[in-house]
Amino acid sequence: MMNEFLEFIENNLQITYILILAVFVGVEVIKSIPAVLHTPLMSGANALSGVVIVGAILVMLHADPTDYVALSLGFVAVVLGVLNVVGGFAVTDRMLQMFKRKK
Amino acid sequence: MGILLNIIYLIATITFIVGLKMLGHPETAKKGNLIAATGMGLAIVGTIFVHGQQVSPLIYILIGAAILIGSIIGWLIAIKVEMTKMPELVSLFNGFGGASAALIGLVEYSKNVNNATQSTTIVSGIIIGAITFSGSLIAWGKLNGSLKSVIRIPYYNIINNLVIIGIVIFAAFMVGAGVDSQLLLYALLAIGLIYGILFVLPIGGADMPVVISLLNSLTGIAAAITGILYNNMVMLVGGILVGSAGIILTVAMCKAMNRTLGSVIFGAFGGAAITPGENKALGSIKSTNPSDAAIMMNYANKVVIVPGYGLAVAQAQHVIHELEEMLTKKGVNVKYAIHPVAGRMPGHMNVLLAESNVEYNMLVEMEDINPQFSNTDIVLVVGANDVVNPAAHNNPASPIYGMPILDVENAKHIIVNKRSMNAGYAGIENELFYNSKTSMLFGDAKVALTDLVAELKNM
Incomplete structure (x- = not known):
């Protein structure tokens, strides 16, 4: 188990670096955000997690046109992913619109 | 092909970081959200068109249909949903x-x-x-x-x-x-x-x-x-x-x-189970009516409004703004005290009040408003409960013991609007309601506040 883990790190050194650096970026970017903006922020971050849609599209692009199981699962995955992305960004925008309206 | 798609992904990644960063400041938040959304759009379009593989048209049609369906539903839900x-x-x-x-x-x-x-x-x-x-x-x-x-x-x-x-x-x-x-x-x-x-x-x-x-x-x-x-x-x-x-x-x-x-x-x-007999030990409650409450507020120097989720449930955000404007016009110093978890999510109450055009600088956060309660004449609690529950300070047995709260009991007088004597969202009894300085203004928040505004208008 330990060997496999080390092997994974060895084979994916770049990804491991990026992963760890991204964690720090995420923490640093969010750290000083005022409580007032927590709700839009959560909603915005939620929309960002819809980036999984890229994977769903890849599933469909890689699928054999006769593989109906893969196509249907991929189709549903794309629909759900887009829902997350479009709904998430739109609702965040609506919330932030309200903050802006102040004189 | 590979390099173009990778550059698109790189740009998208940068927009995510910049967008998230900009979401952290009230002035740039809206732009930040749009920047991240644009990056996401780029990544999606890039993935579909810039992959350099042979893909059957059927698959393109399916992807297009899926994106269309998801976008329409997502958009409709997003623009229709109430802020509450x-x-x-x-x-x-x-x-x-x-x-x-x-x-x-x-x-x-x-x-x-x-x-x-x-x-x-x-x-x-x-x-x-x-x-x-x-x-x-x-x-x-x-x-x-x-x-x-x-x-x-x-x-x-x-x-x-x-x-x-x-x-x-x-x-x-x-x-x-x-x-x-x-x-x-x-x-x-x-x-x-x-x-x-x-x-x-x-x-x-x-x-x-x-x-x-x-x-x-x-x-x-x-x-x-x-x-x-x-x-x-x-x-x-x-x-x-x-x-x-x-x-x-x-x-x-x-x-x-x-x-x-x-x-x-x-x-x-x-x-947490609440033993039914507990209420009696807390003393008696005093109730008031809109006209008495209006008189008190009319002659106050400083009024602090504590809005809670109940305010939003009753759709009374607009009426409370009206009340606040009316009092300000009469020379009363009015502020809103916002607990970090007021509403159902941190910052939720700010969104709800912003929706009814309440001025941004009238909302005061907990740390800043707490020292001000001692020179506040009237605190008006509307639809909030747990965030003003003194049990957080003085009852170690309470599940919310230790939670930072708004110290409204330091004010000279407290008016609590509530539908009934039911316990709050967390299901905990609130001794503030039994405080000798507290008057209960029972009723639906929207109705009660509308009555208050009407009474104030006549003064």
């Missing part, structure tokens, strides 16, 4: 993202059975995706009121832990032995879904924002895992950003409620 329903909507969208990650894993598993690294990421993606999906749906149900009660099976902590250990062993077995069985794969998905339900069901309504934030973070991790699978940097970085940001937010919310993450997940909160 925001937390449960975030939860619902989040669940969809998780489901998407799980579905991707289902398709990819059989192609990667022989590669232990790939199948590990796939199996983790399925499990995390499934947990976030079912967990988010339960959270959504709890917040919109369709799942009211806190359901706790006996020994739920032990059972939940056993289930999660079981999932890990099951997954390790599938990866280790390279099991190529769709049946077992779906069984794993099913157990993940069951765990999500078991995980969220026992958690009380008051802790739901923390849970949503945590699940949000998990969806990010699921996206990042899928990114590892495809060696796709935009998914990896985007997912990790959401994952780490979500954890920070979760911890910030826990702090605001003076709870540890452990106690949210494993603790018994929101379902």
